[in-house]
Amino acid sequence: MKKYLINQQGDFMMKITQNSRMEVTKFMLAYKFALDEVGTKISILQEEFRLIHDYNPIEHVSKRIKSPASILKKIEKKNVPLRIGEVEASIRDIAGIRITCSFEEDIYRVSEMLQAQRDLEVVEIKDYIKQPKGNGYRSLHLIVKIPIFLSDREKFVPVEIQIRTIAMDFWASLEHKIYYKYNKDIPQHIKNGLKEAAEQVNALDEKMDKLNEEINILKERDEQHQADINLSSLVEKLKNQQ
Numbered sequence: 001m002k003k004y005l006i007n008q009q010g011d012f013m014m015k016i017t018q019n020s021r022m023e024v025t026k027f028m029l030a031y032k033f034a035l036d037e038v039g040t041k042i043s044i045l046q047e048e049f050r051l052i053h054d055y056n057p058i059e060h061v062s063k064r065i066k067s068p069a070s071i072l073k074k075i076e077k078k079n080v081p082l083r084i085g086e087v088e089a090s091i092r093d094i095a096g097i098r099i100t101c102s103f104e105e106d107i108y109r110v111s112e113m114l115q116a117q118r119d120l121e122v123v124e125i126k127d128y129i130k131q132p133k134g135n136g137y138r139s140l141h142l143i144v145k146i147p148i149f150l151s152d153r154e155k156f157v158p159v160e161i162q163i164r165t166i167a168m169d170f171w172a173s174l175e176h177k178i179y180y181k182y183n184k185d186i187p188q189h190i191k192n193g194l195k196e197a198a199e200q201v202n203a204l205d206e207k208m209d210k211l212n213e214e215i216n217i218l219k220e221r222d223e224q225h226q227a228d229i230n231l232s233s234l235v236e237k238l239k240n241q242q
Contacts, residue, residue, distance in 0.1 A: 027084050031095035033148040034157035057106035063097045092143050093160040100169050103212050107140050107163045121145040136198025139164040167201045
């Protein structure tokens, strides 16, 4: 990570002329540390579900920090002054973590568990599942602030958490690749095709949610049936002992 920061910060450091190299390095490291903190929280939840519960709602986790080049593009797009304080206040997705779940209901379950953690301050929630973007994109986004403890101070750093199903992630990843590959305005018929695919992904998620709900009902019935059998067996043994 240190080598990455040194190699990638050239233009970023040259453009933010009001700040020293050390300040820019601290700026980037703060997001790495914040991402590590959030990642640890999610790893703990995964481990708990794996060892204690019979179902883990978290399928996969990935983390990323925007490159200095990407940060500069966003600075220019949002017309943010080239000062570190201004960048920190205006751009809140420099550090990002993506959680992939099996089912849509798992998304909200994981979100609630994270929001319940007292040292996570929820700044903003964008629910693109209940209100999808115009292109069909669906995901739950949380902007949170988490404290990191440095040698000389405590600092609250924003992290964007994206939570989506496997199907949502599949669509979003391919949509991003298509736009990146074409590198200009996408023809309307391709946009229409992507929107149609997003609707099919939504239908798939709804179908899988329904099947999962039916399985849960069957499981509860089986467990109740087994409990009734065990109770009857116990009662019969007690009668025989009298």
